[in-house]
Amino acid sequence: MALETEAMWMSVLRQALVGSAFHAPLPRMLGEPRLLGPVLLLTALAAFALWSRRPRLATWTLLSFCLAALLLCGLPFIGWCVALVAVLPAFIASKRETRPRTGALMLLAAAPSVYAILCWLLLSHLILDDAIYVWRFAPRLTFDTTRIGRWMIGAAIAAGVVSAASAVMRRRAICAVSIGIALYLAWTSVLSGFGLGWCAPWRDAGGAARPDKAAVAAYVRERTPWGRVFVCGYSGLAAKPCADEADEALFVPCLDLRIDVLREAYAGQDLFILVPKPEGPDALESCVWRYDDLYSHGAQRLLFAADFGDWRLYQVISPRRVADGGNYKRRNAHGGAASCRATSGW
Amino acid sequence: MERHDKSAADQADPLELAGRHPEWSARGPLSTTQRRIALCIAILIACCVAIRPMPTLRVLVAATTVFYLLSIAYRLAIAWASRKGGLSFPKEMLAEQRDWPLYSILVPMYREGATLPGLVAAIRRLDYPAQRLDVQLLLEADDDETVSAAKAMDLPSFVRVTLVPPSLPRTKPKACNIGLAAAKGDYLVIYDAEDRPDPDQLKKAVLAFEASGQDVACVQSALDYHNPRQNLLTRLFTAEYSAWFDLALPGLARLGAPIPLGGTSNHFRIEILRSLLGWDAYNVTEDCDLGVRLARAGYRTLMLDATTWEEACSSLPYWIRQRTRWQKGYIQTFLVHTRHPLALVRDLGAVNTLHFLLLVGGSIFSSLANPVFWLMTLAWFLLRSRGIEALYPAPVFAASAFCLFVGNFVFFYIGLAGCYRRRHDRIILANILMPFYWALMSVSAWRALAQFLTDPFRWEKTKHGLGN
Numbered sequence: 001m002a003l004e005t006e007a008m009w010m011s012v013l014r015q016a017l018v019g020s021a022f023h024a025p026l027p028r029m030l031g032e033p034r035l036l037g038p039v040l041l042l043t044a045l046a047a048f049a050l051w052s053r054r055p056r057l058a059t060w061t062l063l064s065f066c067l068a069a070l071l072l073c074g075l076p077f078i079g080w081c082v083a084l085v086a087v088l089p090a091f092i093a094s095k096r097e098t099r100p101r102t103g104a105l106m107l108l109a110a111a112p113s114v115y116a117i118l119c120w121l122l123l124s125h126l127i128l129d130d131a132i133y134v135w136r137f138a139p140r141l142t143f144d145t146t147r148i149g150r151w152m153i154g155a156a157i158a159a160g161v162v163s164a165a166s167a168v169m170r171r172r173a174i175c176a177v178s179i180g181i182a183l184y185l186a187w188t189s190v191l192s193g194f195g196l197g198w199c200a201p202w203r204d205a206g207g208a209a210r211p212d213k214a215a216v217a218a219y220v221r222e223r224t225p226w227g228r229v230f231v232c233g234y235s236g237l238a239a240k241p242c243a244d245e246a247d248e249a250l251f252v253p254c255l256d257l258r259i260d261v262l263r264e265a266y267a268g269q270d271l272f273i274l275v276p277k278p279e280g281p282d283a284l285e286s287c288v289w290r291y292d293d294l295y296s297h298g299a300q301r302l303l304f305a306a307d308f309g310d311w312r313l314y315q316v317i318s319p320r321r322v323a324d325g326g327n328y329k330r331r332n333a334h335g336g337a338a339s340c341r342a343t344s345g346w
Numbered sequence: 347m348e349r350h351d352k353s354a355a356d357q358a359d360p361l362e363l364a365g366r367h368p369e370w371s372a373r374g375p376l377s378t379t380q381r382r383i384a385l386c387i388a389i390l391i392a393c394c395v396a397i398r399p400m401p402t403l404r405v406l407v408a409a410t411t412v413f414y415l416l417s418i419a420y421r422l423a424i425a426w427a428s429r430k431g432g433l434s435f436p437k438e439m440l441a442e443q444r445d446w447p448l449y450s451i452l453v454p455m456y457r458e459g460a461t462l463p464g465l466v467a468a469i470r471r472l473d474y475p476a477q478r479l480d481v482q483l484l485l486e487a488d489d490d491e492t493v494s495a496a497k498a499m500d501l502p503s504f505v506r507v508t509l510v511p512p513s514l515p516r517t518k519p520k521a522c523n524i525g526l527a528a529a530k531g532d533y534l535v536i537y538d539a540e541d542r543p544d545p546d547q548l549k550k551a552v553l554a555f556e557a558s559g560q561d562v563a564c565v566q567s568a569l570d571y572h573n574p575r576q577n578l579l580t581r582l583f584t585a586e587y588s589a590w591f592d593l594a595l596p597g598l599a600r601l602g603a604p605i606p607l608g609g610t611s612n613h614f615r616i617e618i619l620r621s622l623l624g625w626d627a628y629n630v631t632e633d634c635d636l637g638v639r640l641a642r643a644g645y646r647t648l649m650l651d652a653t654t655w656e657e658a659c660s661s662l663p664y665w666i667r668q669r670t671r672w673q674k675g676y677i678q679t680f681l682v683h684t685r686h687p688l689a690l691v692r693d694l695g696a697v698n699t700l701h702f703l704l705l706v707g708g709s710i711f712s713s714l715a716n717p718v719f720w721l722m723t724l725a726w727f728l729l730r731s732r733g734i735e736a737l738y739p740a741p742v743f744a745a746s747a748f749c750l751f752v753g754n755f756v757f758f759y760i761g762l763a764g765c766y767r768r769r770h771d772r773i774i775l776a777n778i779l780m781p782f783y784w785a786l787m788s789v790s791a792w793r794a795l796a797q798f799l800t801d802p803f804r805w806e807k808t809k810h811g812l813g814n
Contacts, residue, residue: 057767058429061759100771107774108762112755119751 037073040066041080048084048091055095060108068112072120079187085110128256156185211274211311217247219306219313224270229313230254230262232275232287257291259298263318271316273302358527360510360520363623369685370639372629372678375802377685400736408742410715415745417712418753420704421594425760428597433554433565434651440549446478449548450531450616453539454484454521456807459495461539468537470502473545479504480530484521488512515803519625519632526616526624535613542572542655543611550652551613563618563645564637566599567611568592571658574773579665580658581776582783587658589764599649603701604641604694606634606679611654618645628803629682631675638683638702642693659808666790667806673710673787673794678802680707713791716784723750754781 044066051059063084070081088109092102125131159182166175211231220227229251231237242248254262254273262271278286287294302314364371376384394402453465462483469481481502485492487509496507508528510521522536533552537543544550547567554565568591574584591608598605612633622639625632640647659665683690683702691699726734738746758780765774797804 056429057763058426061763098771101769104762104766104771104774108759108766111759111762115755 037070037077040069040073041077044070044080044084052091052094060105064109064112067109068116071113071116079190081113083187085113130256152185152189156182156189159185211276212308213242213251214244214247216272216274216308216311216313217242217244217250219308220250220270220272221247226269227272228252228266228269229272229274230257232257232273257287257294257297257299259301259316261297263298263301263316271318272305273314273316274308274311275314277310277312358524360523360624361627362523363626364628366623370682371626372635372682372802375678375798376681380681380685403737404739404742407737407746408739410719411742411745411749413708413711413715414749414753417704417708418749418756420708421760422756424597424601425593425763426597427600428593428595430596430600433550433557433648435550435553435557439553440473440546446475446549447533447552448478448480448531449474449552450525450529450534451479451481452484452522452525452529452534452536453482454518454525454536455492455539456486456489456518457491458539459492462492462495462499465537465539465541466499466501466505468542469505471545472543472548474548476502476504481505482508482525482528484508484510484525486510486512486516486521515628515805517627517630517632517803517805519629520627522632523624523627526619529616531616533613534616534619536610537654538610538656540657541610543567544652544654547611547650547652547654548613550650554648554650555613555615558646558648561644561646562648563615563640563643564605564607564647565613565650566595566605566607566647567613567650567652567654568595569608569611569656570653570768572655573658573660574770576658576660578776578779579662580660581773582780583658583665584770584773585761585765585777585780586783587764588768588770589761592767593760593764596649598701598705599647601701602646603698603705605637605647605649606631606676606706607637607647609633610656612636612647613650626682629675629678630671630803630805631679634675634706635679635682638679638706641698641702642683642690644693662786664808666786666793668808669787669790670793670797671806673713673791674798674802676706676710677794677798680710710791710794713784713788714795717788717792719746720785757784 044063047059047063047066050056051063067081067084070077088106089102092105097105121131124133159178163175163178163182166178216229220229227250230253231251232254234255237253242251251274257273259271259273275287287299291297291299298316301317303317305313305315307313359365364373368374369377391402391406451469455461455465469479472479481504483496483501483505485496485507487493493507493509501507508525510524513520526534533548533555535548535551544567551565551567555562569587570591571580571584571587573580575581595605595608609631618640622636622643626635629635637647659668684707690702694702722734722737725731758777761777761780762774765771765777
């Protein structure tokens with residue numbers, strides 16, 4: 001079967017387009033790639049197909065940069081990227097290039113991806129003081145066959161059979177389409193097996209709604225004039241700002257959940273932690289996954305306060321100290337919140 | 347030695363350009379206006395730093411960051427534009443029996459007697475009718491070593507020796523001007539003594555000239571090194587050359603931009619070259635200057651799909667000297683052509699002026715500025731200094747981070763792509779060490795700046811044959 005026929009690749013691309021549309025709202029580095037991820041994936045596959053027909057440096061470069069960008073688009077796309085990179089050596093080998101030439105092609109293809117990973121590690125180190133922060137959840141991913149939908153396995157097998165049959169019958173278009181479906185289903189099965197089924201098409205992948213910060217602010221203000229709410233995770237960064245500036249000043253984005261450090265830095269203030277429910281795309285925001293050492297950094301002081309939709313508020317319980325937060329309290333005695341940086345020097 | 351062309355040497359005025367059009371020549375390194383402007387800028391910056399140091403430094407950092415962003419976009423655009431490569435011709439056209447025009451070849455030599463046999467062999471290998479060749483070896487009259495070697499050799503009939511009378515400035519373009527005056531051909535090309543051109547290069551150049559309009563004054567062949575794997579320096583040098591001749595110059599040619607010509611293997615229509623009074627004898631990168639002058643005169647330069655093989659400098663001290671000369675020449679060229687900025691814009695147009703500024707001025711400026719920013723970045727990583735952070739307001743910080751993380755990688759990747767296109771697959775991995783090479787370029791740039799201020803016409807000759 002001529003794998004490099006243009007019709008086949010175009011069919012695969014169409015399948016990938018449909019499949020990728022479901023891989024939308026996930027934790028990722030490149031902002032809001034609801035469209036970007038699938039577009040990158042499609043472009044990578046198109047470049048792949050074009051290069052197979054006519055090896056040109058420009059298409060190879062396009063492919064390599066798409067792979068790197070896919071890496072930054074979050075977990076399901078990382079899988080596609082890894083799959084494509086894994087196929088590359090065999091793909092290049094089909095062109096019967098010399099060994100040095102093959103090495104050069106691999107270097108050109110892999111360099112942007114490797115560099116993207118290195119940058120990601122460095123930025124994680126600089127911002128979060130933990131280079132492998134993002135990958136900490138990986139060991140917790142255990143494959144569980146019971147999570148895979150039976151119909152999905154059946155569909156994947158059926159698609160495989162159809163593709164094999166059509167290959168024998170030399171019906172390339174049907175073969176290409178069915179290979180695309182089979183690959184997609186297989187990939188989704190793998191994700192489901194690892195408990196990442198929220199990226200599957202039949203699940204609501206909408207993720208936690210934005211926190212209702214006004215309601216949270218009202219709740220906190222009712223209890224203390226010196227409150228401070230730390231909004232955890234990447235989802236928290238997307239929270240809509242409060243209309244009231246004083247309310248907004250209560251909230252501090254937090255990607256590094258160290259309660260003891262927060263208590264020290266915001267001494268004398270009443271601290272709250274707002275976290276999303278670890279479901280759907282926000283599964284990766286799970287504090288228990290993310291922070292192995294949660295309790296050794298003061299999480300034992302967290303006390304459930306209230307639920308706000310998909311978000312949950314905890315209060316940090318601390319004993320009072322006499323000298324705590326003198327400046328802050330004096331400044332806010334007449335109401336209004338001041339910048340935490342001004343008082344804490346954090 | 348019976349074929350000396352003394353009359354040409356006697357009659358030619360190698361300094362004609364500087365005499366008739368001093369504003370086109372680097373004889374006066376800085377014009378009075380340029381001196382005044384440079385002084386005013388220096389005083390202004392010094393005063394601003396003294397009165398309001400932090401805002402001034404922030405502005406300087408922001409301006410440099412904008413420049414870096416432009417450079418990154420520019421290099422990407424050029425590399426992307428290079429997809430089609432240079433002019434090529436089918437073998438049938440090259441094999442055609444026809445009346446080929448007379449072709450002049452100039453080979454300026456100085457203390458390179460040992461390279462003479464190889465040079466003659468390379469010229470003999472050229473696939474061009476011998477009777478249509480007019481080869482001049484341009485030897486300094488007081489260079490006994492090379493003159494003796496030429497005397498001792500049995501030179502082919504189409505090779506003659508032209509002696510260059512000893513005078514200042516002692517530069518390659520001065521010798522070339524004398525050779526130009528004595529040249530008999532319709533077209534002319536310059537080769538260095540250690541060059542090994544592709545045999546069909548002259549025919550390809552003729553076909554390129556014939557296929558293009560009369561506005562094409564020059565056709566540049568790609569240069570490549572025959573000793574890339576000699577040591578790490580030659581690997582990096584070759585990678586740089588591949589990116590320059592296989593990505594940058596074809597891209598510039600495609601965009602119709604002024605092209606800083608390579609030192610050798612540039613083919614000219616001889617009449618046009620004479621009308622421009624040849625090379626500037628005072629410019630130590632006369633090729634770059636001539637490329638800009640051609641563009642200002644309304645002529646185009648094309649890239650040819652042919653290669654000349656040279657020897658990469660394998661010794662770091664000699665490499666530094668060679669690069670210092672190139673960078674100094676770029677400074678000279680930049681200052682010569684910005685003496686009358688309005689005239690420059692009028693001659694080149696706004697877009698090509700931008701090309702010139704980014705390409706010639708930009709390469710010098712980035713080489714000079716890079717160490718400052720590298721040291722600042724290193725200092726921040728080591729010390730986490732608040733003072734350094736204060737220099738980068740949020741938008742500037744974002745742009746600078748982009749330049750650091752994306753920009754440097756873009757330049758690195760262009761190096762990879764150049765090696766791939768040139769099929770230097772065995773040295774492609776050396777690109778990983780390219781940042782060290784950039785550091786060496788910065789050392790040369792600062793050395794060039796110092797030399798430009800103290801000894802602007804000094805020609806630091808590259809030593810060849812180090813690998814043999």
